[in-house]
Amino acid sequence: MVRVGIIGMGIRGRLYGRAVLQNPDAQLIGFAEINPKSLRDAEEFFGIKGTQDYRELLDKDIDAVIIATPDFAHTEPALAAIERGFHLMVEKPLAMNVEEAEKIVESAEKKGIKAQVAFENRWNAPFVMVRESINSGEFGDIYGMRITLNDSIYVPTQMISWASRSSPGWFLMSHCVDMALWLTKKRVKSVDARGIKNLLKKKGIDTYDMIDASLRFEDGSIAHIFSSWILPESIPYVAQFKFEIYGEKGYSNIDFTNSVITNASEKYYFAGMPTLWADIHNRLTGAPIWMLDSFIDAIENNKPIIATLEDGLETTRIVAGIHRSIEEEKEVRIY
Ligand SMILES: NC(=O)c1ccc[n+]([C@@H]2O[C@H](COP(=O)([O-])OP(=O)(O)OC[C@H]3O[C@@H](n4cnc5c(N)ncnc54)[C@H](O)[C@@H]3O)[C@@H](O)[C@H]2O)c1
Incomplete structure (x- = not known):
């Protein structure tokens, strides 16, 4: 079972939350959302208490982190998640400059984690x-x-x-x-x-x-x-x-x-x-869902990552x- 935390509960974060819920090998442990209203909405929707500070989420008992913050805000939480040795899925673009993207790739290599970029x-x-x-x-x-x-x-x-x-x-x-x-x-x-x-x-x-x-x-x-x-x-x-x-x-x-x-x-x-993507008889289908499933499968069953951090770089x-x-x-x- 892969215990997942999500950072950024906007459009994409909420979609991944739903995808995690329907994956039998994954469990949604919590999420972080900086905007109080979006946090409340997500808490209500998922029935889980979240936090505004992503560092609090990283203190929880989790295995993998999904980063669905805006384009300019991927690097800091990505590096913090890698530092703790969590598996990682980061939204595209990996980072908005080459130096930050290289730093993410290098840090993840050192930790030997599974990491995917959301090139759906x-x-x-x-x-x-x-x-x-x-x-x-x-x-x-x-x-x-x-x-x-x-x-x-x-x-x-x-x-x-x-x-x-x-x-x-x-x-x-x-x-x-x-x-x-x-x-x-x-x-x-x-x-x-x-x-x-x-x-x-x-x-x-x-x-x-x-x-x-x-x-x-x-x-x-x-x-x-x-x-x-x-x-x-x-x-x-x-x-x-x-x-x-x-x-x-x-x-x-x-x-x-x-x-x-x-x-x-x-x-x-x-x-x-x-x-x-579509909700077909209460089951989400489509590229972003299959991408999330693939990430979970890579962690749970030690399968190769299909869109790597190097691809993101x-x-x-x-x-x-x-x-x-x-x-x-x-x-x-x-x-
Ligand atoms: N893979 C794809 O096909 C695809 C499609 C759409 C968007 N995206 C990418 O997904 C990312 C998110 O896009 P979105 O449409 O969900 O945007 P969004 O604005 O709906 O959601 C981003 C959320 O992150 C929150 N946030 C910002 N900084 C934070 C922080 N430090 N800690 C916690 N929460 C924080 C914001 O308050 C917001 O709710 C972007 O990088 C975007 O380019 C990818």
């Missing part, structure tokens, strides 16, 4: 299937990828309160970069990116509206990633994800915009993306490079 698309069925096609040689060598992952402006203005301390690069592109690396097993040599700050800044959220990045791999192949955080709210979904793969012998197109439910009644609106290197390239207005080397 590694459990997202279309990506898993396309990866098998790539591995089987169906498309030949992969020469290019064209990836778009956008959010409705609802996300940085209403869904999360900390958008000014993140960006479409950290919040969205970290998924795209991880998928590009996981699907192709290639290494990025350099990045060249551009970004614009205008609309969100006018609304008092000082971050990029959109980022456009070109990645060059060591073998000469290329990827293009575009992420906007300002799609109008009239768009009938929160996230829009399209992923094209151009190979020597074939092409693959994964398009999640067709897998959402859009209802038209009094208005036309987004009613869910059941391919991401690699993505942090590239997303940090994207931001550096925007600021310096030039192509920057990763290796």
Whole structure:
């Protein structure tokens, strides 16, 4: 039985709490949530007393910690959990700079813990299937990828309160970069990116509206990633994800915009993306749930970790490079 504590009981933390409850090999021991109202809500929902101070949670009798704090607040609790020798699942991006990500990787290596980064698309069925096609040689060598992952402006203005301390690069592109690396097993040599700050800044959220990045791999192949955080709210979904793969012998197109439910009644609106996760007859299913199950399985049955801290560090290197390239207005080397 893996005894789990969760730090950060926002959208993701609460989802993981529910996933832990339905996993027969895991037990939810407690959680930490800095915001008093969110703490009360979580206590009421789970019927467990939590704490505002994550250090109190780490004093409990637990085996594993899940970190679901905002992008900028992963490192400190991650290092504290590692220090105590707890197994760890950290939300993406692992950290928002390379030094912090390296420190997490090094500390975890010393302690010999099981640690996973929540790159949930590694459990997202279309990506898993396309990866098998790539591995089987169906498309030949992969020469290019064209990836778009956008959010409705609802996300940085209403869904999360900390958008000014993140960006479409950290919040969205970290998924795209991880998928590009996981699907192709290639290494990025350099990045060249551009970004614009205008609309969100006018609304008092000082971050990029959109980022456009070109990645060059060591073998000469290329990827293009575009992420906007300002799609109008009239768009009938929160996230829009399209992923094209151009190979020597074939092409693959994964398009999640067709897998959402859009209802038209009094208005036309987004009613869910059941391919991401869904509650089916009181049982949660989908990528984030299978990812949590995989983490528990790795601890309980000594199985390999599917999205490692090193993978998280690699993505942090590239997303940090994207931001550096925007600021310096030039192509920057990763290796
Ligand atoms: N893997 C994915 O597909 C995916 C999807 C969405 C979000 N995320 C990531 O998950 C993380 C959390 O996102 P979210 O949407 O749940 O955000 P959120 O704002 O809903 O939740 C974060 C919570 O952490 C709490 N918090 C902040 N600092 C804390 C601290 N020191 N101790 C305890 N609690 C603290 C906040 O009060 C908040 O309730 C982010 O890094 C985000 O990028 C990942």
